[in-house]
Amino acid sequence: MTKQYPYSPSTFGDLADDGYQLTVYCGPCQRQVAMDLAKFPRDQSYLNRRYTCAQCGRAGQGVLSPGNCVEYRR
């Protein structure tokens, strides 16, 4: 499968394919949870997505870590 570059992922499917890791942090609980991208709808945009802490119900902060995007190593 070929993709055009520069390329920026916009859906959960894109992130999963590229090996990204999504971690959600909750400040009040000092909790961090690694999310399984495969469990999100593949065609849904991850932009503006809200994550709720299961412990306190507040909004968590989602942080993406790059995965195997070797194309960006220059």
Ligand SMILES: [Zn+2]
């Ligand atoms: Zn919390």
